[in-house]
Amino acid sequence: MLKRILLLSFVFIISLIIWNCGKGKTSITLAGSTAFQPFAEKLADQYMAIHPEVAITVQGGGSAVGVQSANSGAAQIGMADLVKLPEEAKALTATVVAKDGIAIVVNPQNKITNLTTDQVRDIFNGKINNWKEVGGVDAPITVVSREAGSGTRSSFEQIVGNINLKKDALIQDSNGTIRETVANDANSVGYLSHGLINEKIKPLKVDDQECTTESIIAGKYKLVRPIFLLVKGNLEGEIKNFIDFILSSEGQQTIKSNGLLPAK
Amino acid sequence: MKLISEKGVKRLLMITAFSAISALLLIALFIINEGLPFIFKYGLKEFLFSSDWQPHLGKFGIYPMIVASLWVTLGAMLVGAPLGVAGALFLSEYVPKSVMNIIKPTIELLAAIPSVVYGFIGVMVLAPIIRDNFGGPGLSLLAGSIILGIMILPTVISISIDSILAVPRSYREGSLALGATTWQTIHMVTIKASKSGIIASIILGMGRAIGETMAVIMVAGNSVNIPHSPLDSVRTLTANIALEMSYATGLHRQALFATGVILFIVIIILNSIASVAIRKRMVKK
Secondary structure: OHHHHHHHHHHHHHHHHHHHHOOOOEEEEEEEOOOOHHHHHHHHHHHHHHOOOEEEEEEEEOHHHHHHHHHHOOOOEEEEOOOOOOHHHHHEEEEEEEEEEEEEEEOOOOOOOEEOHHHHHHHHHOOOOEHHHHOOOOOEOEEEEEOOOOHHHHHHHHHHOOOOOOOOOEEEOOHHHHHHHHHHOOOEEEEEEHHHOOOOOEEOEEOOEOOOHHHHHOOOOOOEEEEEEEEEOOOOHHHHHHHHHHHOHHHHHHHHHOOOEEOO | OHHHHHHHHHHHHHHHHHHHHHHHHHHHHHHHHHHHHHHHHHOHHHHHHOOOEEHHHOEEOOHHHHHHHHHHHHHHHHHHHHHHHHHHHHHHHHOOHHHHHHHHHHHHHHHHOOHHHHHHHHHHHHHHHHHHHHOOOOOOHHHHHHHHHHHHHHHHHHHHHHHHHOOOHHHHHHHHHOOOOHHHHHHHHHHHHOHHHHHHHHHHHHHHHHHOOHHHHHHHEOOOOOOOOOOOOEOOHHHHHHHHOOOOOHHHHHHHHHHHHHHHHHHHHHHHHHHHHHHHHHHHO
16 A cells, blocks of 8 residues: 555656656756855746746856856856956856945954055955054954855955965855854954845945945945856847846846845 | 575675675776876876965965874874773773663764764854964864864774673683772773774774864864964865865866875775784784
């Protein structure tokens, strides 16, 4: 009896899968930047609710994967959050769909509120090793950075310029773990996506400019990177429709209300 | 009819056994195939003994990570082995069997806790304690060693207990009859007789410690840095692969596979040293 039930449910599941596959949906795959991935998922859900005939799959993998898979055709749309697109992306059609600020963050116990770009560079290069050198208390600075290859890290290093990260900097592999590390260590400094700031950490002003949505849109805050969607060849068909949806006021509103900045 | 099914079962079991071995072979071949060309291209000496790891500049030196892996493993041994062996001795020699039958499975439950949870406790509890009392960033070699030391406890304890309990009763009775105290019996008879099992338990623990990834990524801080004190942050070979794999492309990706090759070799060397050590003791006995 039990066997029969198992068999029946097995057949049922298989037929469900086959039935679903056979519906002839247009499918679009996005891959790349982990910073944009949650936004892409939300936008895809909204788009699929309006256009049930389209199936959109969103994968992560990082900006490098985004460029690579758009080139190879593994994904129709690659996502990349880089200041400068690499050589391989020259042949791709790039659309800026959002902007993201990179906030320099410290522990809330830290009295410092502002750093200059030069000070940020010297801290991450290991030239400044104590908070008192930038006007804080007498305590060693713990630098927290991202792993090599991260889009946030390469954007940060390109914008600040001439960064040669000091050897004993702690390395964390996501925005979230950077936030936890900085929240737990009173002497640490790190950087993360502007959308992920919360009350456990304190964003610093850079060159007297606050890291806020208004300041970024006004073009005053310096550490901003664009988020690109990369497509091989020209924009057409469902892919164009989807990107147009992201750029529409509805799509941009979703991006804005979840912590990123609209493209324009 | 009976004979056929007998043969069929044998063949089926053989296929199962070989699929396990071939999985190991395939993994080894795959890692070597992906990693070895890089080592030849880049130069083994440069790869192993340079301490510059800057993938974006094309510099791949894993010396700091080899050193870190060995230190973290040694640290885990220093924490886990004495605790584990002492615990096993206490449980098997001093505690009534009924109590041990409750405690031993409880300790073995430690092995069922996912490594992320160990890492989480390390980040939330251990790292702040180290930072506040000893200085440094907290996420350090020391934190990694302590967490790994605790993670290998169940392996060390349960295998040690099994080998201590396997010592024949008559050995202990003989020793006690000669007037030895319990402790004298333990360290002169029981430990000597179960030495190979205890060493095997420590080696298995070591295998777990050097291969552990998640917990180490979370508590060791991951800076590519040759440690000068236990409070320095370090990156192990396993952490290097796991941290950068998701973003790596081209030469960088190959370098990570090459890191895997080196890790593979380090583990094979450690295991062979260990099994030679066991065999020697067995022969002596």
